[in-house]
Amino acid sequence: MAKIIIAGAGGAPSENVIKSIIQCDKGEEIVGIGSEPADLMLSAVRKKYQVPYANHPSYEEKLLKVLAIERPDLIHFQNDVEILEASRLRDKIRSTGTKLYMPDHTVIENCVDKEKSYRIWSRKGIRVPKTIMIKNENDLKVAFDELGNEEGKIWLRATVGGGGKGALPTNDFEFARIWIERFKGWGEFTAAELLTPDSVTWLSIWYQGELVVAQTRKRKSWNFGNRTLSGVTGITGVGETCSDDTVTQVARDSILAIDKKPHGIYGVDMTYDRRGWPNPTEINISRFFTTVFFFTQAGLNMPKIFKDIALYNEFPSLERKINPLPNGLLWIRGMDREPLLTTEQAIFDTVRVI
Template structure:
């Protein structure tokens, strides 16, 4: 029986992958590893290993030791920083006999660093929010001068990290300067023109340059968005299946501009501008987005497709490669509540409005 090792076990992004894999008929053994003991205690993995954080000098030794002990057939990572660090030692991982299903290291670097992605997209003529890398106070002033909207606002964010790390909409130069100081972020932040609040994600799996499957989800609300300055938390409250030819094309253009032969998982995040054009803002590379269980419960188990290709060279038989799920399915999420798969009509029929 095959073994699959999932990093970040216990955390929601990884647990939704684990839950999806546990629904598979082949009953692979799922092993979890992570750096937070309290998270690991919540995991549904059959075994749980505590290892150092990926940026710890001991990470490589401990990971290789774990691979030698358990001999998993496949290892998968669900965090940008760990993906980047694991990619650097991919030859050591492969030497243990464990498989990886990820793109080249160069592609991972260009996607994990949002500033690098933006430069490539701009060079390729893809419509993105005008963006500057902020290395100095002069760069920050230039960003305000050239990117400010009618209210003088720009969008600041950290180049690396998810969950809206460092995100801030502001028209106040002094506050922006203090914000970057607080994160020690000079050289690690970008300033961009402010887009709308409407976002969409195109999650896809590729194999040696060929698209296997892609499904679009738009976000209708963030959880705890009112607790942040940016309104963004990276924690989707309401997701909805959605399809758009325009989104399909822009997502593929964004991917091919960075990787001429895509291989693995590519999740293109897009935000609509004021002309109703979705602008790519990042590619979540080599990982599923947090709410991937949404698609699994709706009938499209993308972690299953991923592991079947990686382990058995088995590909899905789909009527449609792009957006096989119907539009309008909703995924409702809240703290300490089981998520709910539903529709707008079902909500209307279930609730009593006074």
């Protein structure tokens, strides 16, 4: 029986991968590692190890110690910082007999750093919101002068990190300056043209340059968005399966601009501009988005496809590689309750409007 280690166990992004694999028929043993004991206690896995955060000096030693003890066949990570560090350690990880299914390290660097992704896309002629790296107050002034919309607003965000880290729409220079100071973000923030609130994600798995499967999901709402200044939390409230040829083409172009031979997981986040065109804002590289269990419950188990390729060189038999799920499936999420797979029609049939 194969053994898989999932990092970040107990956290929602990793637990939805774990739940997807538990549903599979091969019965692999899953071991969890993570940095927060309380999170680990929530994990569905039986065996759990606490390791330091990936940016801690002892992370490498502790990770390799777990691999020496457990001797897993495959390890998978679900956090950008940990993915970047594991990628740097890939030769040492593989020397223990543990497989990784991820692209080249340069690709991971270029995707984790949103400013690097932007520069590549801009050079390749992919439509992206004009963006400026904010290294000092003068850069911030230039950003307001050149990027402000009709209300003078720009979009600030940290170049590294998920969940809308550091995101702020503002037309107030002094507020923006204090905001960046708060995050100690000079040289680590960008300013960009403000796009619409509408966003979509194209989640895909590739193998040696060939697309295995891709599914599109648009976000209808953020959970707790009313509690942030940006309205963005990284926590999807309601997601919906959809398909759009333009979104697919933009996503593929965005991936191939950064990686000529994609290998692994690529989740392209896109936000629509005022003209209705999806602009890539980042590629979530080598990890599934948090709500991947949505697709599993709907009939497309992408973590299963991923681990079957990595462990057994087994590929799925799909009628359609791109958007195999029907449009209009909804995934509704809330705190301390199981998500619900449904449709708008089911909501209309159930909920009475007074």
